[in-house]
Amino acid sequence: MNSEHSDGLAHFAVTIISKDRPGIVADTTEVLYRLGCNIADSSCTMLGGDFAMILIISHEKPFTKARLSDEFRALHERTGLVVHLRSLHEDELIKQPDDGELCLISVYGSDQPGIVYRVTRLLADKSVNITDLNTRLIGTKEEPVYVLMLEAILPAGMTVAATSEMLEPIRRELNVEIGVRAITPVSL
Amino acid sequence: MPAQKILTFPHPILKKRAHRVERLDESIRGLIEDLIDTMREGPGSVGVAAPQIGVSLAVCVIDVSGSRHGKDNNHGLLAMVNPEIVAREGAAVMREGCMSVPDYTGDVERATGITVSYLDEAGVERRIDASGFEAVAIQHELDHLDGILFLDRIVSLKTGLFRRKSYK
Numbered sequence: 001m002n003s004e005h006s007d008g009l010a011h012f013a014v015t016i017i018s019k020d021r022p023g024i025v026a027d028t029t030e031v032l033y034r035l036g037c038n039i040a041d042s043s044c045t046m047l048g049g050d051f052a053m054i055l056i057i058s059h060e061k062p063f064t065k066a067r068l069s070d071e072f073r074a075l076h077e078r079t080g081l082v083v084h085l086r087s088l089h090e091d092e093l094i095k096q097p098d099d100g101e102l103c104l105i106s107v108y109g110s111d112q113p114g115i116v117y118r119v120t121r122l123l124a125d126k127s128v129n130i131t132d133l134n135t136r137l138i139g140t141k142e143e144p145v146y147v148l149m150l151e152a153i154l155p156a157g158m159t160v161a162a163t164s165e166m167l168e169p170i171r172r173e174l175n176v177e178i179g180v181r182a183i184t185p186v187s188l
Numbered sequence: 189m190p191a192q193k194i195l196t197f198p199h200p201i202l203k204k205r206a207h208r209v210e211r212l213d214e215s216i217r218g219l220i221e222d223l224i225d226t227m228r229e230g231p232g233s234v235g236v237a238a239p240q241i242g243v244s245l246a247v248c249v250i251d252v253s254g255s256r257h258g259k260d261n262n263h264g265l266l267a268m269v270n271p272e273i274v275a276r277e278g279a280a281v282m283r284e285g286c287m288s289v290p291d292y293t294g295d296v297e298r299a300t301g302i303t304v305s306y307l308d309e310a311g312v313e314r315r316i317d318a319s320g321f322e323a324v325a326i327q328h329e330l331d332h333l334d335g336i337l338f339l340d341r342i343v344s345l346k347t348g349l350f351r352r353k354s355y356k
Binding site (some may be wrong): 102183184185186187188 | 229234283284293321324325338
């Protein structure tokens with residue numbers, strides 16, 4: 001988030017996971033619009049048969065969490081949507097610097113326990129910061145295939161080749177395909 | 189002239205089609221100097237189009253020779269007046285950002301090879317074949333001359349992959 005936009009604002013994290021149907025975003029943002037809230041950042045997607053919304057919202061101070069809770073309770077009564085709400089502290093609004101290489105890591109192979117855990121534990125131990133991650137179970141009942149796609153910022157100085165090399169033991173042990181590609185945005 | 193300030197959206201000039209240059213005179217050569225200075229000033233910048241510094245004329249400069257993606261395949265510093273893409277081939281997606289749209293990046297599909305015709309700073313007609321990152325940069329800058337931002341060309345939400353159950 002651009003911190004110069006956040007002075008004098010109260011920030012909240014809002015999450016909603018609900019059985020998918022048309023209108024979930026509209027129902028939710030109508031409440032925010034009427035209250036005068038800003039949607040500072042958001043990511044919303046279909047997960048299985050549910051729709052998941054994660055929003056960072058802000059409102060000019062003074063503004064209370066109780067006020068939001070009341071409105072979301074009314075939303076729940078009208079639409080059945082269950083909203084989880086949390087106040088954000090100042091230090092949660094500051095984006096970490098991202099000087100290292102941004103890469104996409106693709107992992108796929110026969111479904112088995114531990115694919116996500118093994119890969120992400122290794123990345124965490126090497127200070128690789130995941131910025132986006134999604135997974136999906138594909139293939140057939142007889143031959144289920146697991147796909148993990150993530151984007152991560154490498155620590156300064158770590159190369160894509162070194163990252164790929166570092167994942168080699170997991171590649172071998174789990175017998176999965178692992179690709180690492182640089183996707184650092186180009187500035188034009 | 190020193191480097192100019194890069195205008196950012198929503199400045200209206202960025203969404204306007206730039207005028208063709210009718211006479212390539214000293215003022216245009218001065219504009220090219222400004223564009224080069226501005227490009228050199230921008231961190232990692234590989235191109236600037238005239239509308240980005242507030243001039244609605246079909247002029248841009250490109251130089252990818254100093255960038256890691258373009259250093260092995262480029263024409264050096266290019267100044268283009270009234271450029272036009274006359275042929276294109278291939279397609280590849282790259283995540284782009286733009287000095288006129290700070291704090292945002294997105295996946296954009298561009299031709300991998302292009303032929304561009306233009307006038308150079310001396311008014312001589314040129315035609316070059318560009319490929320790779322230089323081709324991407326040229327397409328991005330030429331879009332600025334048509335009032336098109338990379339936001340108009342984003343092809344996917346980054347999480348949109350692997351979501352479709354059926355394909356048409």
